[in-house]
Amino acid sequence: MEKTIIEKETEIVEEFSLFDSWDDKYEYIIDLGKKLQPLEEQYKKDENRVRGCQSTVWLVADEKDGKIFFKAESDAVIVKGLISLLIRVLSGHTADEIINAKLDFIQKIGMTTHLAQTRSNGLLSMVKQMKNYALAYKIKNSTTV
Amino acid sequence: MTEIATIQNSFDVYAIREQFPILNREVKGKRLVYFDNAATSQKPQIVIDALSNYYSNHNANIHRGIHTLAEEATAAFEKTRDTAQQFIHAATREQIIFTRGTTEGINLVAYTWGRQNIKAGDEIMISTMEHHSNIVPWQVLCEEKNAILKIIPISDDGELLMDDFERLLSPKTKLVSIVHVSNSLGTVNPVERIIDAAHKVGAVVMVDGAQSTVHLDIDVQKMDCDFFAFSAHKLYGPTGVGVLYGKKDLLESMPVFQGGGEMIKEVTFEKTTFNDLPYKFEAGTPNIADTVAFKSALDFVSRTGKSKIRAHENELLQYATSQLEQIPGLKIIGKAxxxxxxxxxxxxxxxxxxxxxLLDNRGIAVRTGHHCTQPLMNRFGIPGTVRASFSLYNTxxxxxxxxxxxxxxxxxxx
Structure with missing residues (x-):
């Protein structure tokens, strides 16, 4: 059975609790960033860009069997690592689950400061964009039914 | 303690540091290293004290009150005008107009002088290295008036191409608005030469002094600029205060910017007559406390001595440049x-x-991104840079x- 968003968040919080220092946290995030599946070139276009980020971030969403799947890439590796965490948590869930996700793990792993900052690493913009995609699919599905 | 530090002959950076309480704080468990001075400088204790003293002892609205506090507040506010006048060597105190900052100063000129004087087909000249604040107001004006914005190109080292500038100048050029020191590159532009050449074709010159006023000696009369704008907060002063200097005849001929209190002589519903300089451009209750405290910042710089500050900062620049160049793959943008x-x-x-x-994670504050100079970043074909900017208290x-x-x-x- 697929894990819930909350379960995945808890997993991440546990992983991060193992790190003693910020350096270790960043090493891990950078590692995740480097391992993030590259986005196919055809998706790297203006309409897929997330606004409000200092780095360039592309984000695309696809729906399959009522579940939404995300793919993303950035030219900055820490941002890529953070996207990778967001994708891990939100990808494969229904529009409603994504829209209602509180994403407390972001604060729990100590990335709140980034969220609070306007346009610093764009985490807030990415979350918003992912939820917007979910909302768009929800509206699309409700009008086609 | 602070007195001793400032009367010493030699420049003692450690004594200077003691005057800036924020430098003692920790960030991410490390002592703060503040290298974002081009965005805003930190404030010495005397500026913080001046703010607190104003609110604790003198707070009142200025200019019209007949009570003691109003008189004290007005005197303190107007004293800053005198100090600012001396600081940039303006001929008269009436030529010092308080604004919210450099951006407002530029906008004031664009909205008043610009709307009065720029006509269809006229040309306004700026450079590739301008801050958005010295691009957008002119773009808006050009669009409104069907005027043309001309751009002075720069070299790969980040210097203005002066031959191109002189070629672009013509009797159609009505205004040149140029940054004195680039916030992204650090380039000091030859403003006197620019002003001289622009005046020969009858153009008015505005100088964006946001980055220069803290580092260089500013003499607006010698420079012969028509307008000069700068901000207090990059000069160890409070945020939300700036100065617009202008030549008197220009300021007098300009229409008002905003209407309200203080800028009027007489108001009837039929007609309003406007106050004299500088009040004509200072509508509404100004940022009194921060303006009052700004004087302490200017005094601090003058007492410390700009030439000593410059020498220290230059040493830091040389040292940082040589150290940075040793990092493999590092490329400095701006080698003027x-x-x-x-x-x-x-x-x-x-x-x-x-x-x-990652630098912030070590308590080091730098700025990253396009630094509000996107056209400049495009010129270099890069999305942004890391910028470390040094101040008199850095080591x-x-x-x-x-x-x-x-x-x-x-x-x-x-």
Whole structure:
């Protein structure tokens, strides 16, 4: 059975609790960033860009069997690592689950400061964009039914 | 303690540091290294005290009150005008107009002088290295008036191409608005030469002094600029205060910017007559407390001595440049012969934002991104840079920490 968003968040919080220092946290995030599946070139276009980020971030969403799947890439590796965490948590869930996700793990792993900052690493913009995609699919599905 | 530090003959950076309480704080468990001075400088205790003293002892609305507090507040506010006048060597105090900052100063000129004088087909000239604040107001004006915006190109080292500038000048040029010191590159532009050439074709020249006023001696009369704008907060003063200087005949001929209290002589519903300079441009209750405290910042700079500050900052620039150049893959953006104390750079295969986050993790504050100069970044074909900008309280040891932080960041990101 697929894990819930909350379960995945808890997993991440546990992983991060193992790190003693910020350096270790960043090493891990950078590692995740480097391992993030590259986005196919055809998706790297203006309409897929997330606004409000200092780095360039592309984000695309696809729906399959009522579940939404995300793919993303950035030219900055820490941002890529953070996207990778967001994708891990939100990808494969229904529009409603994504829209209602509180994403407390972001604060729990100590990335709140980034969220609070306007346009610093764009985490807030990415979350918003992912939820917007979910909302768009929800509206699309409700009008086609 | 602070008195001793400032009357010493030699420049004692450690004594200076003691006057800036924020420099004692920790960030991410490390002592703060503040290299974001081009964005805003930190404030010495005397400025913080002046703010607190004003609110504790003198607070009142200025100019019209007949009570003691109002008189004290007015006197303190107007004293800053005198100090600012001396600081930039303006001929008269009436030529010092208080604004919210450089951006407002530029906008004031664009909206008043610009709307009165720019006509269809006229040309306004700026440069590739302008801050958005010295681009957008002119773009808006040009669009409204069907005027043309001309751009002075720059070299790969980040210097204005003066031959191109002179070629672009013509009797159609009505205004040249130029940055004195580039916030992204540190380039010091030859403003006197620009002003001289522009005046020969009858153009008016506005100088954006946001970055220069803290580092260089400013003599607006010698420079012969028509307008000069700067901000208090980059000059160890409070945020939300700036100065617009203008030549008297120009200021007098300009229409008002905003209407309200203080800027009027007489108001009837039929007609309003306007107050004299500088009040004509200071509508509404100004930022009194911050303006009052700004005087302490200007006094602090004057007492410390700009030439000593410049020498210290220059030493930091030379040291930082030579140390940074030893980092493999690091490229400095902006290698003008004349620079103020900032270094913009990129590092191969790394994004400025990643570098900035990892430096912050070591308590080092730098700025990353396009620095509100997107056309300049496009000129260099880069999305942004890491910018370390140094101030009078920075030390070589702090630069060493930056270098260690960068080496570590590069290793982590590689």
């Amino acid at each position: 012969k004349e620079k103020t104390s900032l270094v913009s750079f990129i590092i191969d295969k790394t994004h400025p934002q990643d570098i900035g986050i 070589k040891e702090e630069i060493d920490e930056l270098i260690i932080g960068l080496q570590k960041a590069v290793k982590m990101l590689a």
